Amino acid sequence: MTTEIPETARPRLLKGVRTRFDKARDTWLLLAPERTLELDAVAAAILAEVDGVRSFGEVIDTLAAKYDAPRERISADVRTFLSSLVERRMLEIDVP
Amino acid sequence: MTQVSAPRAGPRIQVPMAMLAELTHRCPLACPYCSNPVDLVRRSGELSTQEWVDVFQQAADLGVLHLHLSGGEPAARHDLEELVAASTGAELYSNLITSGVGLTEARLEKLAANGLDHVQLSLQGVDHETADLYGGYKGGFDRKIAVAGWTVKLGLPLTINAVMHRHNLSTLDLMIDLAVNLGARRLEVATVQFHGWAEKNKAALMPTREQVQKAGEMVHAARQRLTGVLVIDYVPADYYATYPKACMGGWASTSLNIAPDGQVLPCHAAPTIPWLTFDNVRQRPLKEIWTHSEAFNAFRGDEWMQEPCRSCARKAVDFGGCRCQAMALAGDAAATDPACSKSPLHADLLAAAEAASSTRDADLTYRRMPALKQPARTHNA
Numbered sequence: 507m508t509t510e511i512p513e514t515a516r517p518r519l520l521k522g523v524r525t526r527f528d529k530a531r532d533t534w535l536l537l538a539p540e541r542t543l544e545l546d547a548v549a550a551a552i553l554a555e556v557d558g559v560r561s562f563g564e565v566i567d568t569l570a571a572k573y574d575a576p577r578e579r580i581s582a583d584v585r586t587f588l589s590s591l592v593e594r595r596m597l598e599i600d601v602p
Numbered sequence: 603m604t605q606v607s608a609p610r611a612g613p614r615i616q617v618p619m620a621m622l623a624e625l626t627h628r629c630p631l632a633c634p635y636c637s638n639p640v641d642l643v644r645r646s647g648e649l650s651t652q653e654w655v656d657v658f659q660q661a662a663d664l665g666v667l668h669l670h671l672s673g674g675e676p677a678a679r680h681d682l683e684e685l686v687a688a689s690t691g692a693e694l695y696s697n698l699i700t701s702g703v704g705l706t707e708a709r710l711e712k713l714a715a716n717g718l719d720h721v722q723l724s725l726q727g728v729d730h731e732t733a734d735l736y737g738g739y740k741g742g743f744d745r746k747i748a749v750a751g752w753t754v755k756l757g758l759p760l761t762i763n764a765v766m767h768r769h770n771l772s773t774l775d776l777m778i779d780l781a782v783n784l785g786a787r788r789l790e791v792a793t794v795q796f797h798g799w800a801e802k803n804k805a806a807l808m809p810t811r812e813q814v815q816k817a818g819e820m821v822h823a824a825r826q827r828l829t830g831v832l833v834i835d836y837v838p839a840d841y842y843a844t845y846p847k848a849c850m851g852g853w854a855s856t857s858l859n860i861a862p863d864g865q866v867l868p869c870h871a872a873p874t875i876p877w878l879t880f881d882n883v884r885q886r887p888l889k890e891i892w893t894h895s896e897a898f899n900a901f902r903g904d905e906w907m908q909e910p911c912r913s914c915a916r917k918a919v920d921f922g923g924c925r926c927q928a929m930a931l932a933g934d935a936a937a938t939d940p941a942c943s944k945s946p947l948h949a950d951l952l953a954a955a956e957a958a959s960s961t962r963d964a965d966l967t968y969r970r971m972p973a974l975k976q977p978a979r980t981h982n983a
């Protein structure tokens with residue numbers, strides 16, 4: 507199940523959900539209530555751009571430029587990942 | 603039980619993910635299924651603020667990520683705000699496990715300002731009547747509802763923690779609705795475990811097989827209906843299951859508990875295994891305890907296992923089940939958990955559970971501190 511995310515919507519991590527670099531395990535993590543997600547390079551790169559200010563479209567643009575990848579592919583990756591966080595109550599999408 | 607193998611040949615020591623800090627055993631409630639030991643630690647024996655702060659830092663250095671601030675009732679500690687600040691300072695993810703009693707809106711605001719990450723609030727029932735009866739505290743329900751409101755208003759994630767047993771398991775649907783209405787992001791449904799005080803109340807609390815099955819169906823349906831609204835974690839009763847629960851993801855592999863007096867336990871029920879000896883943070887650094895403590899090494903890995911676990915393919919999945927339950931029911935902490943259908947004791951366990959679940963009008967024993975010798979001194983928060 508993938509949530510519809512309009513390009514103008516602003517994704518943001520909910521309070522109590524945060525990323526952190528873990529030295530002991532040498533990886534980026536997403537910490538949430540009773541959950542620890544290990545972030546791979548793609549997931550970490552996506553969350554680095556999600557700040558609650560920039561829109562979904564802007565996040566995709568930034569990533570596409572940064573990683574020199576086709577916009578559609580980036581868009582699909584970001585959508586899938588962010589939807590999975592919405593389902594887990596870790597992220598909200600503010601639709602203007 | 604054989605001797606623990608030398609560190610070299612022993613099982614791999616992992617980096618722990620979580621630490622449960624039982625800040626105090628004091629609690630205004632008196633739940634008859636409390637998981638605290640029957641032998642409660644008194645206030646005078648509790649670690650000081652500075653000692654806890656130091657332990658939090660040691661835990662973070664060890665690689666712990668999640669810090670669960672628990673009790674008893676952690677709000678009974680007047681230094682809770684300071685302890686949360688220390689947790690934040692150590693970069694730990696702090697989770698307050700509370701009954702709600704003892705919290706005010708001002709206190710919660712202060713906790714949030716000091717970096718509290720998550721609030722986990724227990725509900726003993728879906729209305730005044732059941733909640734106050736099973737919490738053993740009049741007015742508790744109203745206070746809990748208020749705490750839920752303040753938590754959500756502050757934007758903090760709220761988990762409702764519901765302990766279910768024979769008398770409230772059929773109201774699980776109402777509990778799920780209540781959690782949604784309160785604005786919880788997560789609901790933790792735990793079927794009562796018969797350790798600690800619950801052991802004394804088996805006859806009164808044991809759910810029936812039919813209830814357990816229905817509860818499983820309710821959870822399944824609710825998860826589908828509420829995807830993106832409420833995350834539901836469910837710990838089913840293991841008495842009627844085919845295989846036991848995976849104990850803590852493996853003994854001494856992912857988490858540790860600190861008792862109010864600084865004893866370091868592989869799990870909250872570990873002191874029910876009489877031959878285990880525990881180290882104390884007052885005497886030994888946490889890292890050394892995690893690595894070398896006899897209690898931690900006793901069931902690390904799978905060297906200690908007996909048949910049928912030893913040659914079972916599921917041993918990497920459930921680790922032979924619960925050590926404390928094996929102790930309580932088989933009289934041997936290294937035995938196969940009798941909740942497993944492969945255990946020779948399983949049939950007896952099942953029969954006993956079914957018999958207990960059909961007991962009528964059994965009285966409840968509420969948890970309490972043992973009576974003091976000198977009646978003039980009390981230890982109330």
Ligand code: SF4
Binds near residue numbers: 846921923
């Ligand atoms: S025999 Fe042991 S390892 Fe196998 S399923 Fe039962 S408890 Fe688990």
Ligand code: SF4
Binds near residue numbers: 848850868871
């Ligand atoms: S040994 Fe039993 S009581 Fe202790 S953590 Fe494991 S499952 Fe729980």
